[in-house]
Amino acid sequence: MKRTGFKFTYCGAALLAALFFFSKTASAVRGMSRIYWRSCRIGTVPALLAALLFSAGMAEAKDIDPLYLYAAPSKGGRPGNRGGDGHDHSAPQKKRQGPPAAGGHSSREHGKTMDRAAETRKISSPQAGYGDKSKGLKKYEPAMRPTPKRSYILSDKDISENAKALLMLADGSMGEAKIVRGKDKVLVEIETGMEDGPSHGANNVYVVDKKVSGGTLYIRTAKWINIHHSCGWGHDYRYDEQRSRPKSLDAIPLEITFDKLWSGNLHAEVLSGDRLGIEALHFGKPAPGAKISVTTEQQWTKRLRTDENGKASFRLIEDYFAQDWSEFKRRNTGAFTVVASYDTDESGEYEGEKYDKVSIVTTFHWKYNPAAVGYMSYSAGLYAGIFTIGIGGLGIFYHRQRRKKPLKEAHLDEKA
Amino acid sequence: MKKLKTFGKKSEIISKALNNTDIESFRFWFQLSAFALLVYGGWFAINFADDLPTFACVYDEKRGAQCYLIGLQHQMATPWSAYLSGRGIGILVAFLTFFAWFILFNKAWCGYICPVGAIQDWITKLRIKLGIRYSEYSAPAFKGLKNIKFVLLALLILMPMSMGNSFFGLPKLSHEYAVPFCMICPGRTILPLFQGDFSQLAVDFSSQPKMILTSLGMIVTGLFLIGAFFKKRFFCFFCPMSAFHYIMKKAGLLKLTKDGSKCTRCGNCYRACDVGIREIADDIVSKDIVKDDCMMCFKCVAVCPEEKCLKVSFLGIPLYEATEEGFYKRMEGKTENDGQD
Numbered sequence: 001m002k003r004t005g006f007k008f009t010y011c012g013a014a015l016l017a018a019l020f021f022f023s024k025t026a027s028a029v030r031g032m033s034r035i036y037w038r039s040c041r042i043g044t045v046p047a048l049l050a051a052l053l054f055s056a057g058m059a060e061a062k063d064i065d066p067l068y069l070y071a072a073p074s075k076g077g078r079p080g081n082r083g084g085d086g087h088d089h090s091a092p093q094k095k096r097q098g099p100p101a102a103g104g105h106s107s108r109e110h111g112k113t114m115d116r117a118a119e120t121r122k123i124s125s126p127q128a129g130y131g132d133k134s135k136g137l138k139k140y141e142p143a144m145r146p147t148p149k150r151s152y153i154l155s156d157k158d159i160s161e162n163a164k165a166l167l168m169l170a171d172g173s174m175g176e177a178k179i180v181r182g183k184d185k186v187l188v189e190i191e192t193g194m195e196d197g198p199s200h201g202a203n204n205v206y207v208v209d210k211k212v213s214g215g216t217l218y219i220r221t222a223k224w225i226n227i228h229h230s231c232g233w234g235h236d237y238r239y240d241e242q243r244s245r246p247k248s249l250d251a252i253p254l255e256i257t258f259d260k261l262w263s264g265n266l267h268a269e270v271l272s273g274d275r276l277g278i279e280a281l282h283f284g285k286p287a288p289g290a291k292i293s294v295t296t297e298q299q300w301t302k303r304l305r306t307d308e309n310g311k312a313s314f315r316l317i318e319d320y321f322a323q324d325w326s327e328f329k330r331r332n333t334g335a336f337t338v339v340a341s342y343d344t345d346e347s348g349e350y351e352g353e354k355y356d357k358v359s360i361v362t363t364f365h366w367k368y369n370p371a372a373v374g375y376m377s378y379s380a381g382l383y384a385g386i387f388t389i390g391i392g393g394l395g396i397f398y399h400r401q402r403r404k405k406p407l408k409e410a411h412l413d414e415k416a
Numbered sequence: 417m418k419k420l421k422t423f424g425k426k427s428e429i430i431s432k433a434l435n436n437t438d439i440e441s442f443r444f445w446f447q448l449s450a451f452a453l454l455v456y457g458g459w460f461a462i463n464f465a466d467d468l469p470t471f472a473c474v475y476d477e478k479r480g481a482q483c484y485l486i487g488l489q490h491q492m493a494t495p496w497s498a499y500l501s502g503r504g505i506g507i508l509v510a511f512l513t514f515f516a517w518f519i520l521f522n523k524a525w526c527g528y529i530c531p532v533g534a535i536q537d538w539i540t541k542l543r544i545k546l547g548i549r550y551s552e553y554s555a556p557a558f559k560g561l562k563n564i565k566f567v568l569l570a571l572l573i574l575m576p577m578s579m580g581n582s583f584f585g586l587p588k589l590s591h592e593y594a595v596p597f598c599m600i601c602p603g604r605t606i607l608p609l610f611q612g613d614f615s616q617l618a619v620d621f622s623s624q625p626k627m628i629l630t631s632l633g634m635i636v637t638g639l640f641l642i643g644a645f646f647k648k649r650f651f652c653f654f655c656p657m658s659a660f661h662y663i664m665k666k667a668g669l670l671k672l673t674k675d676g677s678k679c680t681r682c683g684n685c686y687r688a689c690d691v692g693i694r695e696i697a698d699d700i701v702s703k704d705i706v707k708d709d710c711m712m713c714f715k716c717v718a719v720c721p722e723e724k725c726l727k728v729s730f731l732g733i734p735l736y737e738a739t740e741e742g743f744y745k746r747m748e749g750k751t752e753n754d755g756q757d
Contacts (some may be wrong), residue, residue, distance in 0.1 A: 376621070380631070383617045384634035
């Protein structure tokens with residue numbers, strides 16, 4: 001009996017170990033790397049080899065860390081507040097649902113070195129940098145509130161000395177953008193003026209940072225589109241396709257452009273449920289096979305790869321749900337972040353250091369509102385209209401019929 | 417001297433030709449052209465003007481111009497302190513633009529250019545084709561209802577004002593009530609239909625104010641359609657733009673005047689009037705005969721048989737006058753009931 005019991009004990013322990021192993025493996029799938037876990041637990045040679053190969057691949061991507069631009073808090077109050085012009089442009093933020101997003105846009109800020117796997121995780125992870133809202137950082141600006149000067153905060157204050165900022169104005173000409181290095185933060189400042197001039201429309205702000213490490217040239221770019229518009233300046237540019245469409249700059253190593261982000265009236269108009277077309281451009285030319293990751297504030301992530309024309313598309317998810325009708329905000333503004341990476345085998349020299357590979361990563365934020373189909377009802381509108389027409393028509397018909405009847409007058413019989 | 421005589425003769429011929437014109441036919445084609453410009457102008461990259469004193473609806477994506485009222489409502493939401501800032505200049509510029517356009521045509525913007533007015537005229541034509549009788553307001557109803565447009569004008573200014581400012585310590589009005597008149601204007605719901613855009617027919621349930629305003633908008637649209645079918649220029653009677661025009665009509669360069677001494681009070685003008693202004697026939701004292709409901713269609717001038725009793729002039733230059741010859745020319749081939757549908 002004892003022997004049998006001993007066997008059962010071993011068998012039970014083995015079963016428990018197997019269950020533990022599988023459950024760990026299953027959870028690990030959602031974790032960092034399935035291959036690492038398998039190699040550790042199973043110890044199989046192929047898995048170990050695969051893990052080593054994978055690690056070797058990742059090692060090359062060391063130190064690359066996406067660079068993000070955020071809107072600096074405005075002096076007049078929080079960005080995104082309502083203008084006094086009657087527009088309901090922006091969204092109240094306090095009702096935003098979902099858990100607070102993960103903090104830290106940069107692993108460097110956490111004292112970690114970032115490998116490619118971590119980067120991939122970060123790209124797809126809940127809103128890198130979303131937690132920076134506490135610092136007043138925003139991923140969108142209030143629309144139709146032009147100011148003559150704008151500041152943007154860079155996510156990484158340790159950018160290289162040679163990093164440069166570029167500004168392409170709405171009319172296609174180049175403006176001036178400068179990097180201002182402070183103690184705590186690095187700002188990108190642009191001047192757009194306050195008139196219906198070259199900057200009226202969508203102005204592209206870029207930051208390009210380059211560094212050679214381990215024989216690879218790492219290029220980080222961040223893009224921001226500033227809509228500089230006042231309805232008072234008119235909406236003539238809606239007839240000018242060149243002016244009103246999102247533009248790209250050929251000098252940028254990797255850039256993400258969208259087919260449509262705003263209406264002809266320069267009002268941002270991306271809604272949940274919209275299908276957005278993306279184009280990844282490598283120095284103005286299509287970048288086929290570029291990895292793209294889109295992440296919303298509610299941590300929904302979509303990973304894509306561009307086709308041979310450098311294009312891809314995705315449908316934005318609906319991720320804003322009010323608990324109650326009275327709490328629903330039509331203009332609730334959420335932000336999504338797009339990160340694209342693209343590698344080439346180009347070789348060359350940068351600042352005296354040779355490289356034989358180029359790894360580029362670029363980022364971009366934009367905003368979106370809830371889909372109109374969620375709160376607009378055609379049937380209710382038609383019922384109201386048809387009901388009014390019906391009641392009105394019947395009323396007129398009844399009125400006319402009544403007037404056709406002879407008057408019930410009392411006649412005095414004069415003969416009597 | 418000879419040249420002067422020739423010029424005089426030529427101007428007489430022109431004036432005669434103008435006075436004999438069939439103004440209704442001219443108006444129809446003018447309205448149609450204005451409609452095409454204001455509603456479809458965007459397709460041809462035309463942005464005729466902003467802040468026009470007529471309904472060129474911004475909810476129509478491919479419009480060719482823009483109505484002043486939406487801008488006015490937006491601007492009125494400005495806090496008091498900002499009236500003296502750059503925004504105040506914007507408000508002033510928009511008003512001056514509106515005013516400059518307005519004085520050019522005075523209330524003829526309603527009779528000749530307004531696309532919502534044109535739609536009502538076309539609905540009237542349909543009713544006539546169907547042989548259905550028109551309706552009229554009784555005199556007391558007319559007097560009472562005509563004030564609604566002034567109330568609407570006051571509301572469209574005061575409501576946005578109370579969004580940007582507090583009145584008597586009361587809380588500010590929710591921005592969900594932005595552009596309140598546009599929300600109930602039939603131009604918003606009907607004009608985009610001509611572009612194939614049905615989105616404005618929906619009721620917005622995103623908030624209570626939006627639901628109320630968009631539901632009201634659809635009810636007004638229903639009233640507009642049924643009302644315009646039975647009553648000529650039904651909506652113009654309640655239009656705040658018309659009230660705005662009336663406040664500034666004295667500055668208008670285009671004038672409609674009456675010489676009361678020549679009026680026989682035959683009532684032709686009143687019967688021809690789409691809006692049903694009684695004073696046009698009864699008032700023989702006033703020279704300026706443009707009333708708050710007048711849309712300056714000049715049908716009254718066309719049906720007046722008295723020589724130079726009614727006159728349309730621009731900067732004092734007569735453009736169109738009532739003449740006996742013109743009257744008979746226009747009446748040729750018409751039956752007794754024509755023009756009274």
